[in-house]
Amino acid sequence: MDNFSSDYNSTTAGSGKMDPTAIMEQVKIQIAVANAQELLQRMTDKCFKKCIGKPGNSLDNAEQKCIAMCMDRYMDTWNTCSRTYNSRLQRERARM
Structure with missing residues (x-):
């Protein structure tokens, strides 16, 4: 949010008016970041539940392959839906 407040201040400096284009760009950036965070969180949750039977200090080969394939499928599905x-x-x- 610090970037938004500094951009907001720069858009209002001098004129006393907000620049709608700059505000819309900030909103778009914030939405893109939120979507990326949501994607990562959901993918992590689902693939962990699917692939990790007994959490430990490291992943064995089968778990690594399962996670890689799960993440690939999840990304493909996300992209298709988008x-x-x-x-x-x-x-x-x-x-x-």
Whole structure:
């Protein structure tokens, strides 16, 4: 949030008005960061539950392979869903 407040201050300095374009860019960045954090958290939770039977100090080969494959599948699924969602949004916007 420190970046946002400093950008906010720079957009209001001098003119007393907020720059809507700069604010929208900050919002987009914050949404992208939140989405990346959510992706990482969900992927970690699901793949850990699926692949780690007995947590220990290290992962054996089977656990490492399982986690790698799980993460790859999760990323592929996430990307497919994101592309489909974006395509649907574009179609809906085109109708308006």
